[in-house]
Amino acid sequence: MDPSVLMSERRQLINLAYRMLGSLAEAEDVVQETYARWYGLSAAQQDEIQNPAAWLTRVAGRICLDVLGSARVRRERYVGEWLPEPLPEQADWAASADPADRVTLDESVNLAFLVVLESMTPAERVAFILHDVFRYPFPEVADIVGRTPAACRQLASSARRRVRDARTPEAPPTSPDRRADLVRDFQAAWAAKDIGALIGLLDPAAVAVADGGGIVTAKLEPIEGAEQIARGLLEITTQLPGLTVVARTVNGQPGLVVQENGVTTTVMAFEFAGDRISRLYAVRNPDKLRPWA
Numbered sequence: 001m002d003p004s005v006l007m008s009e010r011r012q013l014i015n016l017a018y019r020m021l022g023s024l025a026e027a028e029d030v031v032q033e034t035y036a037r038w039y040g041l042s043a044a045q046q047d048e049i050q051n052p053a054a055w056l057t058r059v060a061g062r063i064c065l066d067v068l069g070s071a072r073v074r075r076e077r078y079v080g081e082w083l084p085e086p087l088p089e090q091a092d093w094a095a096s097a098d099p100a101d102r103v104t105l106d107e108s109v110n111l112a113f114l115v116v117l118e119s120m121t122p123a124e125r126v127a128f129i130l131h132d133v134f135r136y137p138f139p140e141v142a143d144i145v146g147r148t149p150a151a152c153r154q155l156a157s158s159a160r161r162r163v164r165d166a167r168t169p170e171a172p173p174t175s176p177d178r179r180a181d182l183v184r185d186f187q188a189a190w191a192a193k194d195i196g197a198l199i200g201l202l203d204p205a206a207v208a209v210a211d212g213g214g215i216v217t218a219k220l221e222p223i224e225g226a227e228q229i230a231r232g233l234l235e236i237t238t239q240l241p242g243l244t245v246v247a248r249t250v251n252g253q254p255g256l257v258v259q260e261n262g263v264t265t266t267v268m269a270f271e272f273a274g275d276r277i278s279r280l281y282a283v284r285n286p287d288k289l290r291p292w293a
Helices: 003-007 010-021 024-039 043-048 052-076 111-117 122-133 138-145 149-166 176-191 195-201 226-239
Strands: 202-211 243-250 253-260 263-273 276-283
Touching (some): 010 052, 052 122, 111 263, 122 138, 138 149, 176 195, 176 243, 176 253, 195 226
Antiparallel strands (some): 243 253, 263 276
């Protein structure tokens, strides 16, 4: 097969693996291993594969399934809360980044959505991503997951329930324009050290989760309550008066980036409930901020 055609599948595989794993670094490793297995085949074995793109997807999916299984064990030992690796919009990627390694941003990479995916079993997550996000038919999903099509249909249905249960049913959906306004107002209130305005923008039962990975300072447990979150944010600006907070797109949604002396140290994503911010995700683990360098 023409190598250029074969490598054209790389972008699709990166997109698939990132959604399955929530980590660009792990997604890149999966894709690298997938191609290594292809080139490990003899020419005769390659010629026997009628659809190389489908073969690559099947192999990548199976590797992701294995990675998800081992990731559960690793995350039990993770220091503090684990959050997915945040991604900037295309214009903000480092100039050296390979376009084939960039992830297409849409609702399926919303950080809040990826957090829900973390609650699924590996088989649920893979079946759901393949079928509901990438529209693979269940017989193909079954070939990757190693279950029957009927079992994969049940896995995807169970995953859908988890997504549905994670939503805030009593709050109306927040429009994209309103999300952007809320984040912009949140940024202004934080810069002004206006605790009243911050509390007003947060849902009374809001939760803030930080991920430092044991590498940098971060709260090990979620912070609950609008007032507690607001006071924590003002404490940060008091301790680090040289912080700069700028608006950025984070995984396709309005977010904020915190910089110290021009270096990105925190990427914030938000979840919304009606006219309030219901969750704040702060990724501080420097290993997860490579695309923001």
